[in-house]
Amino acid sequence: MEDFRLFTSLRYDPALLRVPHEGITDAGWNQKPSVFYMLDFHRDRLQRAATHWGWASAIEVIAGDEGLKRLEEYLEGVVADLAGVPHRIKVELSRDGVLSHQKSPVAETPLDNLFPEYLPRPGQEGPSAQTGSGRAPFKTPEYEVLVDSQHTAKSEFTHYKTTRRAMYDGARARAGLAPVDRKEVLLFNDQDGSVMEGSLTTCYFWRDGKWVTPVVPREYTADQGSGGNDGTTRRWALERGLVAEQNVKASSLVDDEECWISNGVRGFMFGRVKLDMSEK
Template sequence: MDDFRLFTSIRYDPELLKVPSLGFTNVGWNSKSSPFHMLDFHRDRMLRAAIYWDWTAAIASISGQEGLENLERFLQGATKDLVNGPHRLMITLARDGSLGYEISSLPATHLNNLYPEYLPNQSFDSDSNISVTVRGGKVPIKDPMYDIFVDSQRTTKSEFTHYKTTFRDMYNDARNRAKVNPGDKKEVLLLNEDGYIMEGSISTPYFWRNGKWVTPPVPRKFDAFQGSGGNDGTTRRWALERHLAAEETVLADSLVDGEECWISNGLRGFICGKVKLH
């Protein structure tokens, strides 16, 4: 399979320019005025994939501070004619180091869902319009609530589930089986061959276990014998580095119908859902 490209989906949002002045702390890249959500995390993820496949030209294209600035300039050029509102930037990186992009519109997302200071547990507050100042932190809004389904088949761990590439058949198949269409407020969880939760088709999942939020383990570099096999996601890294969650294996059989499950991705941040087993 030689024709795939690496890719990442970045949120472009002029609202992000307000982040430094609105009391958000520990927000990394977006502590400076930038309309690109967690750009450095997206670059780091693509770089790890390029290193894994030993794509010399691609590595050189985005490595170091110069590579990050090169990527930022590329995105600035891609978005210079956008007028208002958030957009999805699907950025691709080819073996020869060339960058490509596709742009589509995105709905507005509360900044607290892009930069939460913690995830409320199921018993914390069932009100979807939970106050954004409770407990003195930035609390993600629980509306809209997604339906979270479990795939009826199992998926084999591979480089293509660990690294994000344009080879997406396993995710598309899982979404088709669960009848999840683009734009639906739904997600489907993939299972590995051992019956553990791997990841969501377009997101990282988080489950409330033993008094904390946990997410399936993923090694820094792909290893078929370690981790649950899921993607090394940007918001997943955010949640772990800021102690919103910890790594822990989650058996599919441990899921309970109706239990709360947070999911996250680089486009919409952190989203609340409920597991649907029936």
């Protein structure tokens, strides 16, 4: 049962050092100069997962202020040779408390898409034509958001982020997605057909006059929530009131409806739902 590791994927980006000087006042961890996007939330998700499985050695490595500092120092060593180019850093944590990593370059992302003050409602333009005040994320590039053709069983491996990824890899394979595609596929659960999350992202839909994201309890229970992951950007958006929790049935999705997706590497991204109309 322990033949897996915990992991989180985060953004390394020297542009994050501009946050304190760009008038962004609610950036959390990144309010202090840091090249790591929401690092404290990434640590927290690793610690919650380690606690769930009772991995005492792993908890000891990352817990508390010392653990957060230890993780930051580890990452500083990882990025020392990256010459200032933004990268995705996949940090893995084993049961015995060993940190490891993988890294790959990622595209530039505007700070407004990393730290939005609101998500534009459907039909509302992004920051170039907004009528209100505050930072809005750009709606380009646009992602095509598909729906998996099969349901997925809720489990502790969909609630916590681990290297057991067969359910996500399977959904991406069924949708024919390649890593470079500006596409995402939504998973839905086998209990009531509620959307769980995207294969690589949290998802947000416009319902009842607000943006909502599928319900995820803080700790895993088989009978509560959609079955998805409590992502870092999801937590950030909920804590700041950009979105609310609400179950969203896959059957309620409408072809071409606007949505948002997010993750700890690329921030908030605009999308449109694309249904397989041949099955209608």
